[in-house]
Amino acid sequence: MMGKKLRTHYSREITPEDDGKNVTVAGWVHEVRDLGGLTFVVLRDRDGTMQVTLVKNKVKDDLFDVVRDLSRESIVSISGAVKQEKKAPNGYEIIPNEIMVLSKAKSPLPLDVTGKVGADLDTRLDARFMDLRRAEIQSVFKIRHHVLTAIRDFLESKDFIEIQTPKIVATATEGGTALFPITYFEREAFLSQSPQLYKQIMMATGLDRAYEIGPIFRAEEHDTRKHLNEVTSIDVEASFITHEEVMSILEETVKHAYAHVQKHCERELGTVGVDLQMPKTPFRRLRYEDALDIARKHKECKDMEWGDDLDTAAEKAIGKEIGEHYFIVDWPTEIKPYYVQPYDDKPEICKAFDLMHPKMELASGSQRVHSYDLLVKRIKAQGLDPEGFEFYLDAFRYGMPPHAGWGMGAERLLMSMLGLANIRETVLFPRDRRRLSP
RNA sequence: GCCCGGGUAGUGUAGUGGCCUAUCAUGAAGCCCUGUCGAGGCUUCGACUCGGGUUCAAAUCCCGACCUGGGCGCCA
Numbered sequence: 001m002m003g004k005k006l007r008t009h010y011s012r013e014i015t016p017e018d019d020g021k022n023v024t025v026a027g028w029v030h031e032v033r034d035l036g037g038l039t040f041v042v043l044r045d046r047d048g049t050m051q052v053t054l055v056k057n058k059v060k061d062d063l064f065d066v067v068r069d070l071s072r073e074s075i076v077s078i079s080g081a082v083k084q085e086k087k088a089p090n091g092y093e094i095i096p097n098e099i100m101v102l103s104k105a106k107s108p109l110p111l112d113v114t115g116k117v118g119a120d121l122d123t124r125l126d127a128r129f130m131d132l133r134r135a136e137i138q139s140v141f142k143i144r145h146h147v148l149t150a151i152r153d154f155l156e157s158k159d160f161i162e163i164q165t166p167k168i169v170a171t172a173t174e175g176g177t178a179l180f181p182i183t184y185f186e187r188e189a190f191l192s193q194s195p196q197l198y199k200q201i202m203m204a205t206g207l208d209r210a211y212e213i214g215p216i217f218r219a220e221e222h223d224t225r226k227h228l229n230e231v232t233s234i235d236v237e238a239s240f241i242t243h244e245e246v247m248s249i250l251e252e253t254v255k256h257a258y259a260h261v262q263k264h265c266e267r268e269l270g271t272v273g274v275d276l277q278m279p280k281t282p283f284r285r286l287r288y289e290d291a292l293d294i295a296r297k298h299k300e301c302k303d304m305e306w307g308d309d310l311d312t313a314a315e316k317a318i319g320k321e322i323g324e325h326y327f328i329v330d331w332p333t334e335i336k337p338y339y340v341q342p343y344d345d346k347p348e349i350c351k352a353f354d355l356m357h358p359k360m361e362l363a364s365g366s367q368r369v370h371s372y373d374l375l376v377k378r379i380k381a382q383g384l385d386p387e388g389f390e391f392y393l394d395a396f397r398y399g400m401p402p403h404a405g406w407g408m409g410a411e412r413l414l415m416s417m418l419g420l421a422n423i424r425e426t427v428l429f430p431r432d433r434r435r436l437s438p
Numbered sequence: 439g440c441c442c443g444g445g446u447a448g449u450g451u452a453g454u455g456g457c458c459u460a461u462c463a464u465g466a467a468g469c470c471c472u473g474u475c476g477a478g479g480c481u482u483c484g485a486c487u488c489g490g491g492u493u494c495a496a497a498u499c500c501c502g503a504c505c506u507g508g509g510c511g512c513c514a
Binding site for chain 1: 439447448450451464465470471472473478484505506507509510511512514
């Protein structure tokens with residue numbers, strides 16, 4: 001037997017001009033308003049809501065019984081005729097002749113989907129499946145999808161190919177950051193903190209231009225609105241190129257993502273309440289020492305010395321003064337990782353850059369060391385043991401081209417783009433110091 | 439890891455020692471209502487995180503545990 005279609009139209013595919021047309025719509029029972037002889041069922045699907053109207057003596061009596069029993073958020077498929085109606089929210093309503101209840105929702109609900117009553121982030125994340133039924137929450141993830149699509153498109157247009165590198169690794173990438181240890185058969189292994197070493201190894205293959213969008217894991221016990229223990233890193237690496245050139249690629253990538261979202265996510269931006277401003281490129285290049293001077297003008301940073309990393313207070317002070325995206329370049333070599341190339345004529349500073357949004361750091365990158373001898377020297381200078389990096393160093397022994405690259409936090413990009421207060425808003429199921437479920 | 443806050447019906451809140459038999463909204467159950475669009479009206483239901491202590495008396499004060507928000511450090 002042929003099954004009847006559960007849905008022929010989404011809410012947005014119906015217009016008042018479809019007057020008289022028979023449709024089958026399906027989704028969640030958003031609200032039921034019973035006015036006595038007249039009952040409205042607000043049905044919600046992926047694209048929005050639509051009104052189903054039951055008028056006494058005009059629709060079958062048993063449909064009233066079905067609707068009376070409907071709990072909020074139950075799943076129904078409703079067949080009926082479209083009727084043009086100025087008084088209806090979308091300019092049309094559906095006069096049902098059949099209502100199939102496909103799944104009954106229990107009551108009470110863990111949170112209010114209609115948004116009349118708020119819920120704490122923690123409550124929302126516990127019931128994320130239901131939180132995500134709200135249009136403004138769902139919109140964030142539709143925009144996230146478009147951001148990543150835009151970045152893939154852009155990088156492809158620049159001849160990059162997408163790669164995947166291992167997430168189970170034997171050693172730390174650069175020391176410092178805490179790693180999550182795991183059991184790998186009889187050995188200890190770790191979750192990868194960064195694809196850094198692997199994407200550099202790829203430069204020894206002749207692939208020339210590669211990028212990866214994937215998860216990275218940090219075991220830091222940080223507890224802030226802009227840190228997570230599992231994040232999505234957008235990593236780019238290219239050969240025969242300078243750090244100046246990859247900075248251009250980075251700012252173009254960001255610009256492209258904004259433009260794509262502005263073009264394709266008008267509705268979602270409206271739902272989230274964001275008036276997206278296109279960032280102006282090229283972004284300002286601020287040398288580390290000039291950034292330090294700006295920070296020092298503020299009293300909580302006045303004692304900062306050359307060689308200090310820029311802390312949150314400094315970041316805020318500089319961000320406030322610049323007011324838009326900017327790069328910090330020419331960092332002290334000693335506070336950047338061993339794989340960053342120092343300037344030949346001034347080795348105390350290096351060809352590293354951070355991409356900053358006025359509110360936070362978005363990305364960092366650099367010209368890499370491609371000389372085997374210098375790399376070993378730099379690893380030792382940072383108090384690390386080259387033996388632990390054999391698999392990496394090996395790629396530098398047999399012809400490694402000059403290369404440069406960067407890594408950008410996808411969540412940070414989205415968070416700053418949409419002005420979200422908490423980075424957890426940008427991840428479906430965030431992993432933080434305390435949360436491992438759902 | 440350090441420093442501040444907070445835990446009250448399913449959800450969001452009011453309540454700083456007795457006036458709490460705990461406020462309001464939302465929700466749920468029931469009734470009324472033929473144009474709602476955060477529908478409206480009436481009735482009912484539902485909560486002080488846990489353990490110890492102080493006191494004649496604790497949601498309220500103290501201690502501990504657990505959970506949780508924010509700031510810092512570190513970073514993306």
